[in-house]
Structures are given as C-alpha cells and as structure tokens.
Amino acid sequence: MSEQRECPACDPLDTTVDRRAAVSRREFVKVTSGSALAAGLTAGLPATAARAGSQTKGASSENLVEQLYLSFTPEQHKKLCFDWDHQTKDRGLLRTFVAANWNITDHKKLHVGGPFFSKDQQEMIEAIFYGLYNPEWTDRIRQQLRDDAGGYGKSQTIAIFGKPGSDRFEFVMTGRHLTVRCDGNTTDHVAFGGPIFYGHASKGSPDAFNELPNHPGNVFWPQAVEANRLYQMLDGKQREQALVKFSPIETEVGFRSDAAKRDGLLISELSRDQKEHAQKVLALLLEPYRVADQEDARQCLKTQGGLDDCKISFYQEDDLGNDGVWDIWRIEGPSFVWHYRGAPHVHVWVNVADDPTLPANTNG
Numbered sequence: 001m002s003e004q005r006e007c008p009a010c011d012p013l014d015t016t017v018d019r020r021a022a023v024s025r026r027e028f029v030k031v032t033s034g035s036a037l038a039a040g041l042t043a044g045l046p047a048t049a050a051r052a053g054s055q056t057k058g059a060s061s062e063n064l065v066e067q068l069y070l071s072f073t074p075e076q077h078k079k080l081c082f083d084w085d086h087q088t089k090d091r092g093l094l095r096t097f098v099a100a101n102w103n104i105t106d107h108k109k110l111h112v113g114g115p116f117f118s119k120d121q122q123e124m125i126e127a128i129f130y131g132l133y134n135p136e137w138t139d140r141i142r143q144q145l146r147d148d149a150g151g152y153g154k155s156q157t158i159a160i161f162g163k164p165g166s167d168r169f170e171f172v173m174t175g176r177h178l179t180v181r182c183d184g185n186t187t188d189h190v191a192f193g194g195p196i197f198y199g200h201a202s203k204g205s206p207d208a209f210n211e212l213p214n215h216p217g218n219v220f221w222p223q224a225v226e227a228n229r230l231y232q233m234l235d236g237k238q239r240e241q242a243l244v245k246f247s248p249i250e251t252e253v254g255f256r257s258d259a260a261k262r263d264g265l266l267i268s269e270l271s272r273d274q275k276e277h278a279q280k281v282l283a284l285l286l287e288p289y290r291v292a293d294q295e296d297a298r299q300c301l302k303t304q305g306g307l308d309d310c311k312i313s314f315y316q317e318d319d320l321g322n323d324g325v326w327d328i329w330r331i332e333g334p335s336f337v338w339h340y341r342g343a344p345h346v347h348v349w350v351n352v353a354d355d356p357t358l359p360a361n362t363n364g
Helices: 025-032 049-054 059-069 074-080 120-132 135-149 222-233 236-242 270-284 290-301
Strands: 157-162 168-175 178-182 195-198 313-317 327-334 336-341 346-352
Touching: 049 074, 059 120, 059 157, 059 168, 059 178, 074 157, 120 135, 120 168, 120 178, 135 168, 135 178, 135 195, 157 327, 195 270, 222 313, 222 327, 236 313, 270 290, 270 327, 290 346
Parallel strands: none
Antiparallel strands: 157 168, 168 178, 178 195, 195 346, 313 327, 327 336, 336 346
16 A cells, blocks of 8 residues: 555644743652662653653652642643633543644643743653653653654643642643543543543654554554454454454544444453453553553453453454555443554554443544
8 A cells, every 4th residue: 555545633633722930950859769760661761751750659640740730830820721621612621632643732832842841840741751651661652752753842742630639630741643641540430541542653664654564663563463363363253253344433432332333253252262362462552551550441441341341343444465464453342442543554542431421532
C-alpha cells in the first residue's frame, strides 16, 4: 500500500482554551528525593524526571502535580487550570475528551517546553509525564515523541482540572498521538483517569505516515504481533468468529454492554492455552504504563467479568501487504475497549472502567 492514505484522526484539533512563585530547584528536589532510584531504569532523564520515574510514593506524579499547581502564577492559573466540570462548545466535558492529535491548550504559546513555564516547572512537568509510564518504556516513549512530534516538549500541552491535593483533580497532557492523565484515583469508576490514546508513525519506514507491513521501528507494533500469534492459535471455526470484514470507526470506543453488539470471539470460549496467551496480550497492552494504572485497569476489568467476558476481533480491512497479519484488532468487554488500528500507522484508543454506563467523549 504505497499510496498516501487519508487519516482524518491525525488532523490536528487545535484550539486555545496566573502564581509563578516558582518552587526552587532545591525545594523541588526535596519533594522528589524521598526514594532511591532504580539502577539503570531512569537513564537519560533529568535528575528530577528520573526521581519521578522511580514510581515511589514520595515521588509520585500526583505529588508533583500538586507542587506544580502551587507554583503557578495568576496568568498560568488562568490559562491552564479549569473547574472539574468545565465544558467547551466543541469538546463537551473537557477533562474527558480524547483524540488522536489535539491540544488541550494553545500548543504554540503554552507547550510544555516553552518559555511560558519556568525551568523548574518544565522539569516538574517532564517528571510528571514520565512518572506515568513504566520506567523500562522511557526510551521507547522518547522515540515515539521524536518521530511524531520532534521530541518531548515541542508541542505537548497540559491542563489541570479541580484542585490537586483535594479529593478531585486531574492533570491531562495532550499532543500528537498522546492523551495521558494523572488523577490520584479521584475520578470515579475509570482506569487511567479516563480514556487515553497512544500511537506512533515510525520513521523506521521510508514514509512514516504509511508504514511498511512489518512496521519497522514502531514501538507499539509488538502488541499487534502478540495478538496475531493468538489468532494463529485459533482453529478454523474460531477464526470464522474472530475475523470480521470491516472494523468500526476507530473513535467508536464507547461501551456496549450487550455482548451481541460486539464483534468477535468470546474469550471464555478459548482453550486453556489460548486463554493464557490472551492474558499475555493484555499484559503487553498494559506494560507501558506505571504499575498503579496497570492494577487499576485490571481491577476495572475484573469487576466486569474479566477477559472471559470480552471478545477479541481481527479485521480484514486495511491489511497492510495483504499478508494475513491483521493490522486492526480489538478487545472489547462490557466496560473495556482497547482498539488497535495499525493502518496506515498505529493508533490505539483505550477506554477502561468498572461501569458500562459511562459515556465516551472522543473525536478523530
């Protein structure tokens, strides 16, 4: 597939939505120094970001969000901080919105590596961000950001909802192929603080937008490889159930509690070894994120019946190279949607909760 494919979800959604009594570097280091660093796992990060990456209680991203919030000037507070229930005309309840390529605030003036923030604040934001991930994924996340956005800090933006340190707050960072959240489990019923998004258009292919069928250099492609190994384990009848001609629109990640409306093969009907491999796929999907978020996602899934109550589907549509390695696939349960779109490059939409009545707030 060499022609330039359209990817509406990649079109940027750009809209523009003050106490800079900045915490000194010494005070900041004091906040984050309560733990030893895991040797080697945080290599390449600034000292402050490395401390947050250790994932210990004393250096959690939540702690740093509160410190960042307290450092804001009136102008910063005005542009970056919103009420918990803040809504906009085009995005609805803003803190719950997710898209493939968007900025929650003005990326030209307010990007996290720019002069709107002090050096201390820039380091805090970077520490918060990398603290949301598994430290073993630091290099891969940096690679994705280099390929998709010219590197960390170039075009990512943040917003804070509610009051950090209280019983209801959320930090959101956005950009191309990026929506992540940090809420200290103050958002009811959801994992990851709400729906998230990740993706990668790898420069390992001559045309990063239109990746080669084997997706060279794409940091998230191994997830699809493992899912396709599960497909290869299926017998003929199982494949008939799992393989679907057309995929849903990638933004359709709202919950469908009626199993009959979900595509694919019910995981409870798999054999023991197939179920074990499905669990391996789930572990690989969760692996990029910090342990606390992995555990929250698993608990939400367990509340709604676990993987056994989910279906897995593979889609014939947009099979790059026509090689039978399915680029688009999905795991979906009553309140669990993990939609993987690997053509023309990787987009992944994640919506996990313990309540199937929660609405989705997405846009391509």
